[in-house]
Amino acid sequence: MARFITLSYFGASARRYHIYRIKGSTISHQPHYHNYYQVCFVISGEILHGQGKGAVTLAAGDAFIVPPGFVHSLDFGSKAAEVYSLAFEEALFAPGFVSSGAERFMKGLCGEIDGNSDSGVRLRVVLDGESCKSIRALLDVLMRQQKNDALAELSAAPSIIESVLYLLAQSYYSQPQNAEGLDRLMSYQNTLQRCISYIDAHFCEPLTLHDVAARFGLSRSSFCMIFPRFTGQPFRQYVAAKRIEAAQMLIRSHPERALSAIGREVGYGDEATFYRNFLRLTGMSPAKYRAINKA
Numbered sequence: 001m002a003r004f005i006t007l008s009y010f011g012a013s014a015r016r017y018h019i020y021r022i023k024g025s026t027i028s029h030q031p032h033y034h035n036y037y038q039v040c041f042v043i044s045g046e047i048l049h050g051q052g053k054g055a056v057t058l059a060a061g062d063a064f065i066v067p068p069g070f071v072h073s074l075d076f077g078s079k080a081a082e083v084y085s086l087a088f089e090e091a092l093f094a095p096g097f098v099s100s101g102a103e104r105f106m107k108g109l110c111g112e113i114d115g116n117s118d119s120g121v122r123l124r125v126v127l128d129g130e131s132c133k134s135i136r137a138l139l140d141v142l143m144r145q146q147k148n149d150a151l152a153e154l155s156a157a158p159s160i161i162e163s164v165l166y167l168l169a170q171s172y173y174s175q176p177q178n179a180e181g182l183d184r185l186m187s188y189q190n191t192l193q194r195c196i197s198y199i200d201a202h203f204c205e206p207l208t209l210h211d212v213a214a215r216f217g218l219s220r221s222s223f224c225m226i227f228p229r230f231t232g233q234p235f236r237q238y239v240a241a242k243r244i245e246a247a248q249m250l251i252r253s254h255p256e257r258a259l260s261a262i263g264r265e266v267g268y269g270d271e272a273t274f275y276r277n278f279l280r281l282t283g284m285s286p287a288k289y290r291a292i293n294k295a
Helices: 096-099 101-109 130-146 155-171 176-202 209-215 219-231 235-254 258-265 273-280 284-294
Strands: 003-005 017-022 030-033 035-045 046-051 054-059 065-066 074-077 082-089
Touching: 017 130, 035 046, 035 054, 035 130, 035 155, 065 155, 082 130, 082 155, 101 155, 130 155, 176 209, 176 219, 176 235, 209 219, 209 235, 219 235, 219 273, 235 258, 235 273, 258 273, 258 284, 273 284
Parallel strands: 003 030
Antiparallel strands: 017 082, 035 065, 035 082, 046 054, 046 074
């Protein structure tokens, strides 16, 4: 059975990233997966990166990046291999990161729209000489940043890691056999952006996951997989958050209106569901929210 690893294993939960140089690891030798992204860059020697029954040899200058939940293993063999191992959570990045090319690359690691998964980028990224120098320099800087243990709001780590992701993405998609994948990723993001814009404009109307997915040409399973990757929430939670945000605004601007009427206006057909979601998302009932905002 594959072992599950979290950043708490490295004592790095609060920092949301961890980097170190290793020459071997008994944990990584066995099949394992984690709740963070992992980048490995081979400094010297060779390692065997395995996934399922397949494996790829990585030599000095090669790299890989794997997403959360990806079961894999690392075999350092007997060739004195040394690697940088970088672990980071998506929550490390600022909200604006969601629109970046590096973020699209990360999303692509989590599966295509049709649910198929291309493991090539996960197992090996071939880097040219200049990219190798740049990534190694960035990882060296990140090692020093980690030692400084700066305040989160002053940390350069997110920008450094984003730069590493850009270089990995450039190297991967510069290869002719992978160029088509970049077009898929762009289409992938564009579809979700149009979908989110539609929901933002129609959340007060009856919306079902099936209807929204079908409108944008997605299967139910694909929609359920990719929507939270872009919004940070499943479909129902996202719609509920939009409705309750609108309800809060109406309660503040129209103190004379009945709460049940406001619930219906933002899309709730029954008062109980409105009350339950309002309490869950704000920590108070609609009536208490109104009373506080009257004061």
